[in-house]
Amino acid sequence: MFENLSERLSGVFDRLTKQGALSEEDVKTALREVRVALLEADVSLPVAREFVKKVQDQATGQAVTKSITPGQQVVKIVHDTLVDVLRGEQDPGALKIDNPPAPILMVGLQGSGKTTTTGKLAKRLKEKEGKKVLMASLDVYRPAAMDQLAVLGTQIGVDTLPIVPGQKPVDIAKRAKQQATLGGYDVYMLDTAGRLHIDEVLMNEVEQVRNAVDPRETLLVVDGLTGQVAVEVAEEFEAKVGISGVVLTRMDGDGRGGAALSMRAVTGKPIRFVGLGEKMDALETFEPDRIAGRILG
Numbered sequence: 492m493f494e495n496l497s498e499r500l501s502g503v504f505d506r507l508t509k510q511g512a513l514s515e516e517d518v519k520t521a522l523r524e525v526r527v528a529l530l531e532a533d534v535s536l537p538v539a540r541e542f543v544k545k546v547q548d549q550a551t552g553q554a555v556t557k558s559i560t561p562g563q564q565v566v567k568i569v570h571d572t573l574v575d576v577l578r579g580e581q582d583p584g585a586l587k588i589d590n591p592p593a594p595i596l597m598v599g600l601q602g603s604g605k606t607t608t609t610g611k612l613a614k615r616l617k618e619k620e621g622k623k624v625l626m627a628s629l630d631v632y633r634p635a636a637m638d639q640l641a642v643l644g645t646q647i648g649v650d651t652l653p654i655v656p657g658q659k660p661v662d663i664a665k666r667a668k669q670q671a672t673l674g675g676y677d678v679y680m681l682d683t684a685g686r687l688h689i690d691e692v693l694m695n696e697v698e699q700v701r702n703a704v705d706p707r708e709t710l711l712v713v714d715g716l717t718g719q720v721a722v723e724v725a726e727e728f729e730a731k732v733g734i735s736g737v738v739l740t741r742m743d744g745d746g747r748g749g750a751a752l753s754m755r756a757v758t759g760k761p762i763r764f765v766g767l768g769e770k771m772d773a774l775e776t777f778e779p780d781r782i783a784g785r786i787l788g
């Protein structure tokens with residue numbers, strides 16, 4: 492569907508005279524192509540601009556290596572810079588779950604894949620780290636969402652907090668904490684209610700829950716296919732509730748993954764996991780290399 496960036500850049504450099512080093516003019520021309528490629532991959536304009544500037548500073552004056560073409564060389568610089576920006580300080584898959592029971596708050600818009608991701612993550616914690624996990628749905632608006640989590644729990648062999656109709660989210664959170672403590676759980680995961688759009692009521696509710704349990708991790712689940720919208724959602728959640736990381740879902744789709752770069756650049760928060768399908772084991776630790784390759788096409 493898209494022309495590959497490497498091919499595009501070779502085209503650009505073929506038209507330029509061969510020189511011993513990448514000149515400012517060569518780099519500028521090449522970076523115009525890079526910017527277009529980033530925008531096509533759904534990176535937001537300000538982020539693409541800033542990124543291109545970073546690459547420009549690095550590329551100008553670099554000696555052209557004999558073994559690769561100038562086009563390949565610029566692609567490599569772009570790739571390495573992408574990985575650099577995308578990589579967080581810590582191991583993305585290492586969740587803060589010492590000092591049990593550790594609360595993990597799952598937040599995000601309705602339909603982002605929050606409940607599915609809660610199940611996937613619980614399964615991963617149980618199977619890969621041998622943790623005893625309790626899941627609780629705080630979605631008092633949609634009884635179907637509560638049932639959905641219970642069904643997932645049965646499917647993956649993870650306990651869910653019994654449903655008590657009529658309880659407020661903050662009270663369910665407190666009950667989850669109590670049960671997790673009494674039951675000797677390592678982790679309890681709170682699947683908060685989502686809305687179609689961000690609104691005050693939703694944010695206040697999440698804030699109340701956050702204050703009641705003091706989560707070790709607050710993971711924002713966003714649909715990786717929604718591009719710029721995902722970035723706006725992340726900014727809002729970071730500003731109002733504070734998040735410790737992001738899970739990008741639907742990365743099995745044909746999106747180009749540019750949202751990952753924008754998200755990282757705009758919020759400064761690490762992407763921790765990516766969702767790669769509907770199945771309970773379709774969750775992987777975020778790999779900057781892989782997304783960089785995908786953004787470059």
Ligand code: GDP
Binds near residue numbers: 599605685743744767
């Ligand atoms: P919630 O409203 O945010 O809790 O969203 P759900 O967890 O109910 O997910 C909504 C739909 O997206 C469901 O049909 C999920 O199976 C699907 N889904 C969730 N994560 C992924 C993913 O990573 N890839 C794909 N293809 N589908 C996903």
